[in-house]
Amino acid sequence: MKASFVSAVGLATIAWSALMHSDKAVASGIPAGEIRVAIKTDLGSSMPGHRNRNTVSDSVLGNITEGLVAYKEDLSVGASLAEKWEVSKDAMTYRFTLRKGVTFHNGQTLTSADVKWWWDYVMSAKGEYQCRQFYDGSADLKVEAVETPDPLTVVFKLDRPHTPFLAKLAAMNCQFAIVHRDSVNAQGEWIKPVGTGPFQFTEWKKGEFFAMSRYEAYKARSEPLSGAVGRKAALANVRWVVIPDVAAQKAAMMAGQIDLMPVVPDEAVPPKSTKWSRADYPGLGWNVLLIQNRDPLFKDVRMRRALAHAINYELLAGNASDGRVKPNPSAIPPLSPYYSPVHQRGYKFDPALSRRLLAEAGYKGQPIKLQINKQYPEMYQAGIVMQDMFKKAGLNVELEVLEWAAQLSNYREGKFQLQSFSYSARTDPGLNYLTFTGDKDKKPNLQWDNPAMVELIDKANRESELAERKKIFEQVHLKMIEEVPSVVLFNTPWINVVSSRIEGFKSWYRTRLYNVSIKSKS
Amino acid sequence: MFWYALKRIGLSVPTAVLVTVIVFLMMRAIPGDPVMIILGDNTDAALEAEMRGALGIDQNWLQQYGHWMGRVLTGDLGRSVINQEPVLGLILSRFPVTAQVVLAATLLALLIAVPAGVFAAWRQNTRSDYAIVTAAIVLVSVPSFWIGLMLIWVFSVKWAIFPTFGFESVAESGLSALKYLVLPVIAIVCTEIASITRMMRSTMIEVLRLEYITHAKAKGLSSARVLFRHAFPNAFAPTLTLIGIILGNLLSGAAVIETVFTIPGIGRLLVDAIYARDYPVVQGCLIFIAFLYVIVNLVVDLLYTFFDPRIRF
DSSP: OHHHHHHHHHHHHHHHHHHHTTHHHHHHSSOTTEEEEEESSOOSOSSTTBTTOOHHHHHHHTTTOEESEEEOTTSOEEESSEEEEEEOTTSOEEEEEEOTTOBOTTSOBOOHHHHHHHHHHHHSGGGOBTTGGGTBSSSSOBEEEEEEEETTEEEEEESSOOTTHHHHHHOGGGOOEEOOGGGBOTTSOBOOOOOOSSEEEEEEETTTEEEEEEOTTOOOOSSOOBTTBSOOOOOSEEEEEEOOOHHHHHHHHHTTOOSEEOSOOGGGSOOOBTTEEEEEEOOSOEEEEEEOTTSTTTTSHHHHHHHHHHOOHHHHHHHHTTTOOOBOOSSSOTTSTTOOGGGGOOOOOOHHHHHHHHHHHTOOOOOEEEEEESSSHHHHHHHHHHHHHHHHTTOOEEEEEEOHHHHHHHHHHTOOSEEEEEEOOOSSHHHHHHTTBSOTTTOTTOSBOOHHHHHHHHHHHHOOOHHHHHHHHHHHHHHHHHHOSEEEEEEOOEEEEEETTEEOOOOOSSOOOTTOEEOOOO | OHHHHHHHHHHHHHHHHHHHHHHHHHHHHSSOOHHHHHHTTOOOHHHHHHHHHHHTTTSOHHHHHHHHHHHHTTTOOOBOTTTOOBHHHHHHHHHHHHHHHHHHHHHHHHHHHHHHHHHHHHTTTSHHHHHHHHHHHHHHHSOHHHHHHHHIIIIIIISOOSOSSOOOOHHHHGGGGHHHHHHHHHHHHHHHHHHHHHHHHHHHHHHHTSHHHHHHHHTTOOHHHIIIIIIHHHHHHHHHHHHHHHHHHHHTOOHHHHHHTTOOOHHHHHHHHHHTTOHHHHHHHHHHHHHHHHHHHHHHHHHHHHHOTTOOO
8 A cells, every 4th residue: 555655656756757758848937948829820821922812821921921012111112122123114014133053942043934934833823823813914014925035134024004913912812922933843733932031941740830930041131121131131930830729828917828829809908018019000900880872761862861970980990909009091101102181181070960861861860780700909999989879879770690601601792781991002093992982783892983083093004103092092091981872990000019029020910020139148 | 349339330320421411512513623623813714624634524424423432332442633643542540640649638637527517416505516507608708719719829939839730540659649738638628627517517417416415424324335336337328428529529529629729630631622622531421520529439339338228239
């Protein structure tokens, strides 16, 4: 009996020691030399711009791959793999000169042939590229040819002047990011990203983590970093860990087991502490109140204006961000070089005016359904707050809480009266306006069926002068305010929580881990 | 017994087919499809058509079902729409994770709940009985996710003893992997011991009232012998059935626990697939779960013979 008891205690001790073994990882949270980033969902694909991409894969791959051009901090386009570019007088030919000495993660030197190869790949069916329609003429622009007169020169020939061309090449959701042909197998099937970025792909355990390590032979640009352009360096290995529950992410941050929580809702931010800090970014995605103007009630512009004047925009935007975000009535984000004081013109919060407009329109209290979902807190909270505002203005609005997929389905089919919705970020205003402007008979999800505006936006897309484009977009905005096809509310804030273990992290509209290091212990 | 088991497994095939039809129809009836989820607010018609064609969801339901069942009969459950991984591979990699957590929790729950139920029945209407019943009521009332979050708060955040997330297989990493199991196992145990304790207690009370127990006591047998040799085997059968049901439920995915503790198990796989409208994964998982229930219930039925020799197959 005694021997059995002693054996049991001994075994328990051994088990407990084993259990606590490698507790360094638990106690300190993270292996030395590795930065851990929590992500809510796994990457859709490890191929940049793949049709299964999502915002997580865009962020992650933005650290591993680079394109000819990329966005700067102010959302202008700058040179990345290109040393420079020239645009012909007719704005139909773009000539890129590549930087010398840039290598892929397999050691091969970047040449124009690689760019051409990748272009051909993504434009083929096998490439499964999400944004082929940007360039194949099915939407507007057609790239007629890509030529490589020498190893450092790539020439794109367009079928028309198209000012958003560079913006499209730089677009983070569809960046034309160059990878080596070793990224695909002999059958042309995607394997893994072999890019040129400061980080290289290490391992992807689907559903669990995506690991990237420093690429020692990375050739950095010389100018200071601005956005995704400029001097970059990988200062630590990185592991993106899939933690779907934001409460679990919060616990992990508080336990010191992750270093970064990118793009979380306000309620996921842990209480103030010296161990972490909050880093916000204004965000480029935009929250809107969608109005189905083919609904019998909302065919009347007075009803739409009544909605617009019933909203207290300051309160609504402040509620979404703990007071940190201001309302923006424009489809163009304030950070954009195209944003001007004209874009600040919106609707005055005036419930009395709303009631007058409702009376003029003959509204008799018919129930109105406002669709919201719980998956995206900013849409959900905005919807709840708006419902209260609408009720106070005399509108009988009821909330219809749907699963996100159901709301999205209704959005695409136009099966709604009102929706609290959010558009994902597009950095060129032309692309933003085209997400909701067009022929509603062909695409029921479009909000603004105004052929004159479609023409004006097309004109902007063919105009190369920034000042002229700005004037056109101002006209579009003022018309939008007048006709109220939908109501733009605010730009969705990007909230990041950053551990004090790391330094150098700067918020932007993508999560950048270059130039981020682990603080040395003093 | 072997033929009985084989017959039961054979009879489950029509059930599985019915399950596939119901799941197939339900998934397609709910709004949204995987292409829509992936593309979000991008409504490029050509891209949508291309993706629907690649996934085979541009065909009518009958054709889709026929193609899918044809592949299933050859052992191919298809590929995930979201990450293109083979569904069978996903299930086989995720299920052992769930199984480790659930089996450990069920075993621990049994070791606690069964003796507690027996003891409570033996000491019916005493303070010990009241304490056990009260504890069971409290535990059954508390949601498992709350228990999970509180465990994380105390043991991971405050005391930094256990990790807040992640999983390592004991088979691969040995005993050091246990640190990932402790908190989720405790969370599951807390919610399961209540129902097992109460079932064990109530069936024991019924059996202890029977005449043959009085006779056994009158013969001068010890309390332990009366309880465990004479009463327990007759009282355990309903509890065994309950354990089978609980085990089936848990093995098919303790999705809440897996989400709270970020465990890559089959429950989370299924829930994520439903939200993403990942048809092949949902369909594949549910066929697997249907068979799992059959196997678990079969094992429970076969175990009855240990407790009741009158039962023969």
